[in-house]
Amino acid sequence: MILSSASPGGVALTLAAAAAYAVPAVGAARLSETAARRALLAAWLLHAATLAWSLFGDTPRFGFAPAISVTAWLVLTVYVVEKQMFPQLRARWALAFLGAAAVLLAFAFPGSPLHVTVSPWLSLHWALGIAAYGLFAAAAVHAWMLSRVEHSIRQGAEPQAGVPLLTLERLTFRFATAGFVLLTGTLVAGIFFSEQLYGRAFRWDHKTIFSVLSWGVFAVLLLGRFRFGLRGRRAVNVIYIGSVLLLLAYVGSRFVLEVVLRRPA
Incomplete structure (x- = not known):
């Protein structure tokens, strides 16, 4: 603190x-x-x-x-x-x-x-990453609302979200798709242009590993959606898993450095 x-x-x-x-x-x-x-x-x-x-x-x-x-x-x-x-x-x-x-x-x-940043492009790189965080978080919130609506329908109660089930589902996958595009751009920039952005050669650290794992999870989600019609509870669980992995990438690593180890990043 x-x-x-x-x-x-x-x-x-x-x-x-x-x-x-x-x-x-x-x-x-x-x-x-x-x-x-x-x-x-x-x-x-x-x-x-x-x-x-x-x-x-x-x-x-x-x-x-x-x-x-x-x-x-x-x-x-x-x-x-x-x-x-x-x-x-x-x-x-x-x-x-x-x-x-x-x-x-x-x-x-x-x-x-x-x-002071090493490159003026670093701010854009960070902005893309944070925007991806926001879009995936929005997808996770909509997935939570989707689960509540499905549960209410199964229980024969009135859905509490106020938005039709199919509309919520479309919004959830739109946010996941947009977040996936931004995360892809962020990873490509960080991996292939690390020296220009950070002034050092690319290296595999915890942040990169968790980000790539999250990218893989969302790639499976979107492939399953558009190729095999993945939906419902399985899709929601995949969104949760991908979001948690992405949360661990930056937030988790910085939490360990700042709070657990008390070291500057």
Whole structure:
């Protein structure tokens, strides 16, 4: 933890974002649809300001917790956009809890100070990787919603997601496909242009191994989907496995360095 390095502005933004997320998370049953939507939008904007402060403030930092925070913000961005297309979508309280937890975690573990990059392309490489994280996280959230809908249908109850089953399924695989494309680009750049990006020859480390394993899992998922019609619980489980492997790639390795070993990345 590096709480002592937190600036007053960063503390204020973090607390404001967490409090804003708590409104639709805790008071979902008592708020009107309009009030809950406005509260979540305010939290989303404050979350964005918190991320901007941590990345472009006096001492820019990044690590496993900020990566989770960026990923959570991207998932919420997807939700905000989808809510415009599918007003009946229901996942506000769960995503609000996710946003609050991500903001507080990034405040507790802000990561290591960022250094001058070796290559101007490195920022783009990182952006592609984080975007892939966000898309796969969105796919995992939709897979969770898909499982809930299927369970409700089997139990003869009314589905709680508010979106038809087939629509949720299409969205899930669209996010998985888009994430797979970005992850492929990130891996190709990291493997074949390592010297240009990092100033060193490519090497197989834990981050690369878990990323390649995740890529393989999602390749099997998409091949199974488009060639053999893979769907249902098996597809959801494959998405979970691939997402966990990708989470271990960067977030897991940085967590070990920052929290377990207490070494700068």
